[in-house]
Amino acid sequence: MVEGTMMSGRDQEPSHYYVGIDVGTGSVRAALVDQRGLLLAFAEQPIKKWEPQFNHHEQSSEDIWAACCLVTKEVVQGIDAHRIRGLGFDATCSLVVLDKEFHPLPVNHEGDSSRNVIMWLDHRAVSQVHRINETKHRVLQYVGGVMSVEMQAPKLLWLKENLREICWDKAGHFFDLPDFLSWKATGVTARSLCSLVCKWTYSAEKGWDDSFWKMIGLEDLIDDNYSKIGNLVLLPGASLGIGLTPEAARELGLPSGIAVAASLIDAHAGGLGVIGADVRGHGLTCERQPVTSRLAVICGTSSCHMGISKDPVFVPGVWGPYFSAMVPGFWLNEGGQSVTGKLIDHMVQGHPAFPELQAKATARCQSIYAYLNGHLDLIKKAQPVGFLTVDLHVWPDFHGNRSPLADLTLKGMVTGLTLSQDLDDLAILYLATVQAIAFGTRFIIETMEAAGHSLSTLFLCGGLSKNPLFVQMHADITGMPVVLSQEVESVLVGAAILGACASGDFTSVQLLQVEFFPGCFSRLAFYLEL
Numbered sequence: 001m002v003e004g005t006m007m008s009g010r011d012q013e014p015s016h017y018y019v020g021i022d023v024g025t026g027s028v029r030a031a032l033v034d035q036r037g038l039l040l041a042f043a044e045q046p047i048k049k050w051e052p053q054f055n056h057h058e059q060s061s062e063d064i065w066a067a068c069c070l071v072t073k074e075v076v077q078g079i080d081a082h083r084i085r086g087l088g089f090d091a092t093c094s095l096v097v098l099d100k101e102f103h104p105l106p107v108n109h110e111g112d113s114s115r116n117v118i119m120w121l122d123h124r125a126v127s128q129v130h131r132i133n134e135t136k137h138r139v140l141q142y143v144g145g146v147m148s149v150e151m152q153a154p155k156l157l158w159l160k161e162n163l164r165e166i167c168w169d170k171a172g173h174f175f176d177l178p179d180f181l182s183w184k185a186t187g188v189t190a191r192s193l194c195s196l197v198c199k200w201t202y203s204a205e206k207g208w209d210d211s212f213w214k215m216i217g218l219e220d221l222i223d224d225n226y227s228k229i230g231n232l233v234l235l236p237g238a239s240l241g242i243g244l245t246p247e248a249a250r251e252l253g254l255p256s257g258i259a260v261a262a263s264l265i266d267a268h269a270g271g272l273g274v275i276g277a278d279v280r281g282h283g284l285t286c287e288r289q290p291v292t293s294r295l296a297v298i299c300g301t302s303s304c305h306m307g308i309s310k311d312p313v314f315v316p317g318v319w320g321p322y323f324s325a326m327v328p329g330f331w332l333n334e335g336g337q338s339v340t341g342k343l344i345d346h347m348v349q350g351h352p353a354f355p356e357l358q359a360k361a362t363a364r365c366q367s368i369y370a371y372l373n374g375h376l377d378l379i380k381k382a383q384p385v386g387f388l389t390v391d392l393h394v395w396p397d398f399h400g401n402r403s404p405l406a407d408l409t410l411k412g413m414v415t416g417l418t419l420s421q422d423l424d425d426l427a428i429l430y431l432a433t434v435q436a437i438a439f440g441t442r443f444i445i446e447t448m449e450a451a452g453h454s455l456s457t458l459f460l461c462g463g464l465s466k467n468p469l470f471v472q473m474h475a476d477i478t479g480m481p482v483v484l485s486q487e488v489e490s491v492l493v494g495a496a497i498l499g500a501c502a503s504g505d506f507t508s509v510q511l512l513q514v515e516f517f518p519g520c521f522s523r524l525a526f527y528l529e530l
């Protein structure tokens with residue numbers, strides 16, 4: 001591993017601030033960022049999740065908004081509020097359902113309207129997505145050839161077929177979570193091009209395709225010019241209405257009227273936060289290559305592999321190509337693994353030696369992952385850590401395969417199990433899981449390259465990029481250098497970039513990548529051991 005340091009202009013006094021809010025699967029985070037891209041304050045708050053039955057995952061939009069308010073108030077404490085110029089949101093691509101008066105509607109048989117969000121990882125709409133894929137409609141070409149059960153059309157069809165009276169007939173607004181948040185802040189129901197293109201089959205060039213909604217039995221959504229799912233579509237970063245409403249301002253602890261941006265999905269905010277990083281002076285091959293040689297990998301509960309191109313590239317089993325959905329003017333392909341952080345947590349927490357691990361990590365004031373990484377260092381002795389798993393292998397598709405096999409029926413598998421239940425066994429199973437995930441990334445890269453991408457360098461961000469073993473395994477197994485930004489909360493930097501763009505202080509997201517990034521990527525860490 002090599003670490004590089006470059007000089008930056010961080011000593012200037014900040015004159016403008018931007019707030020970024022990132023709603024992940026497990027928590028909401030907020031950051032106060034200045035005009036140099038420097039993150040000055042950070043706060044995090046867990047959010048509620050329900051799993052009322054297997055493969056049903058629900059959340060509450062009220063709970064999520066309350067968490068947004070809490071973390072925002074925390075990061076702006078003690079700051080001259082008049083210097084806050086813009087606010088940007090990103091969030092998971094979960095489906096929020098509201099009635100005609102914008103009140104939450106239940107997405108469950110129990111009729112509990114506080115649970116009005118079908119989470120992105122919910123796999124309830126299996127039968128619906130099979131029928132949608134059987135249509136072979138032309139819009140499917142733009143999601144890798146196969147629609148995922150995690151997208152919105154199958155979930156909408158499930159609601160119509162299963163909760164007609166208590167939900168579907170009463171529904172006035174179906175939002176992607178990032179768009180719900182910008183509506184809540186401004187009262188403007190405009191949707192971000194990012195959400196609609198990536199999860200709702202909208203085309204940046206042609207708009208909605210009526211024939212698709214008719215063919216799948218959701219022709220009622222076409223009524224009133226698609227008012228329930230969005231008929232005003234804005235580029236991420238565009239300023240919404242007249243900014244923050246007085247009510248939202250009071251709740252968030254911000255001045256009313258500050259600019260609020262059209263949002264991004266969380267992975268796309270992370271991609272925006274890292275893909276334009278200034279890597280000059282580190283001897284990386286991508287320094288002399290176009291930005292299309294970079295693959296941003298946003299790794300949290302899931303991993304998302306974001307590669308951009310000047311022309312559309314059709315990659316079987318990899319979502320997209322999506323025009324202008326992340327970086328304006330570029331096409332995006334999005335590979336993904338539905339559970340990565342969640343899988344590692346699942347494997348580690350389910351092992352009989354987990355209580356021992358927790359006790360030992362606590363005694364050393366370490367996270368369980370820092371402890372496990374140290375433990376692997378002890379047991380590997382002189383051999384490279386990778387050799388500890390020569391006869392233990394994990395197939396990581398415990399929640400289906402998102403890319404490149406696009407097969408939600410796949411399940412997980414472990415081979416090479418013994419009767420051992422000790423901490424060594426747990427550590428090696430953890431290592432094999434991390435390796436399996438990294439091999440999944442390699443499989444996605446190989447598929448993207450076979451279809452026309454030319455990739456040389458990985459840019460990682462998200463919670464898992466804080467785990468050195470995870471990062472190192474990705475470098476070793478893909479054979480590519482991995483770049484990390486100094487600012488570990490790159491997803492939040494992406495959200496703040498949106499706020500900065502909406503404020504008018506910068507002219508466009510692309511320009512921001514030039515003006516904003518040299519400051520925030522002043523130190524980059526590279527993992528190059530091959």
Ligand SMILES: Nc1ncnc2c1ncn2[C@@H]1O[C@H](COP(=O)(O)OP(=O)(O)O)[C@@H](O)[C@H]1O
Pocket residue numbers: 023024025026027299300301302340341342344345367369370462463464466467
């Ligand atoms: N310091 C760390 N070391 C190892 N793993 C971490 C660390 N921080 C977070 N993670 C893992 O990252 C995942 C969550 O990432 P995060 O980006 O917070 O997720 P999300 O955006 O989906 O809520 C979890 O699986 C967690 O165990």
Ligand SMILES: O=C(CO)[C@H](O)[C@H](O)COP(=O)(O)O
Pocket residue numbers: 024025026091092093094120198265266267268299300301302303304334336462
């Ligand atoms: O589908 C996705 C992006 O298109 C993400 O997987 C989803 O939004 C969840 O993200 P995270 O793992 O960061 O919580």
